[in-house]
Amino acid sequence: MFDADDIKQNIPVQSPVQPDQLTLDSEFQFNCHKGVTCFNECCRNIDIQITPYDILRLKKRLGMDSKELVAQFTVPFEMDGHGMPGLKMATKPNTKACVFVTEDGCSVYEDRPAACRYYALGNMAVRPKDEAKVDDIYFVVKEAHCQGHDEPVTQTVREYRHNQGVDKYDEMNREWRDLIIKKRSSGPTVGKPSERSMQLFDMCSYDMDSFRDFIQSEGFKSVFDIADEEINTMVEDEEKLLAFSFRFMKQVLFGELSIALKEKAREQRIEQRKDIWAERKDDEVTKYREDLEEQKYCGDPD
Numbered sequence: 001m002f003d004a005d006d007i008k009q010n011i012p013v014q015s016p017v018q019p020d021q022l023t024l025d026s027e028f029q030f031n032c033h034k035g036v037t038c039f040n041e042c043c044r045n046i047d048i049q050i051t052p053y054d055i056l057r058l059k060k061r062l063g064m065d066s067k068e069l070v071a072q073f074t075v076p077f078e079m080d081g082h083g084m085p086g087l088k089m090a091t092k093p094n095t096k097a098c099v100f101v102t103e104d105g106c107s108v109y110e111d112r113p114a115a116c117r118y119y120a121l122g123n124m125a126v127r128p129k130d131e132a133k134v135d136d137i138y139f140v141v142k143e144a145h146c147q148g149h150d151e152p153v154t155q156t157v158r159e160y161r162h163n164q165g166v167d168k169y170d171e172m173n174r175e176w177r178d179l180i181i182k183k184r185s186s187g188p189t190v191g192k193p194s195e196r197s198m199q200l201f202d203m204c205s206y207d208m209d210s211f212r213d214f215i216q217s218e219g220f221k222s223v224f225d226i227a228d229e230e231i232n233t234m235v236e237d238e239e240k241l242l243a244f245s246f247r248f249m250k251q252v253l254f255g256e257l258s259i260a261l262k263e264k265a266r267e268q269r270i271e272q273r274k275d276i277w278a279e280r281k282d283d284e285v286t287k288y289r290e291d292l293e294e295q296k297y298c299g300d301p302d
Ligand code: SF4
Pocket: 042, 043, 046, 048, 098, 099, 100, 101, 102, 105, 106, 107, 108, 109, 112, 113, 116
């Protein structure tokens, strides 16, 4: 893919991203607190990507369902040239200020997104050339308005991550991040994903309420061999549900079969539709077969 030297060379001259690559044990000077003269400045000019675990935390805090939260507090964007759906934090009308910033600071502080926790560190997932594993590298992000870099506090990246509660967020989002990196790296071998795949990606990433309904549907249960007990556990526990949704996406997008399929499920579905196919023109049948092929992984209801 690319290495750290490539990244350094590609940092624009005016970028606030500092060129030195940090490890977990590297030290850097920074402290943010209510007493700094720039308090809240960073939240008044935001460009924050939202992750699946951010959604889980925020919806729980605000007592909303996924769709409400996404509609009210995020804006959509495309993560790549193939329309992979992403979300960014919404801003207050006609400003670049975060919807959650108040005079007293962040109104959702304990459940603020991963990107807010990381700041003023930048994190990048890098896959070294010819290796399957993904490495994390860190950079200091030094913006002119941020006085936190002049505060006399030094800590390691590891300590900072711990203090900011980043570890839990990274743990919950890791599979999702790896999935996106894999998608980006796979290029033409996987090809342009279908619109249906992107809809599934959207649901599995940002809409656990719909995904919860989906795994309880007859269509899903008729295709996937999962015990009711396991489904009930996921219905009760959104973190487990989210982890399962990433597995499901790997199956849908990359054919990584980690979720057992019911014996003969696909054959039965084809059998059920023989009469319908007989009445359709050839081109319609071809498209239907393609849809069914995709449902082998999705288990969609009719
Ligand atoms: S969520 Fe909170 S910390 Fe993050 S940008 Fe908004 S106000 Fe700032």
